[in-house]
Amino acid sequence: MQKRYTVSQGTALGRHGRIQVEQIGERIWVGGEVQKCITGQVSF
Numbered sequence: 153m154q155k156r157y158t159v160s161q162g163t164a165l166g167r168h169g170r171i172q173v174e175q176i177g178e179r180i181w182v183g184g185e186v187q188k189c190i191t192g193q194v195s196f
Contacts, residue, residue: 155175156173156174156175157173158184162187168187169185170185
């Protein structure tokens with residue numbers, strides 16, 4: 153079963169972003185269009 157979630161954020165700050173998170177089988181994909189303000193690393 154394929155699962156997908158899309159979120160928009162940053163509009164009030166003038167930093168429009170849209171992120172998609174999608175689960176295909178056991179894999180999770182994260183992507184989208186953003187205005188990068190910080191960098192980092194996420195571990196699941």
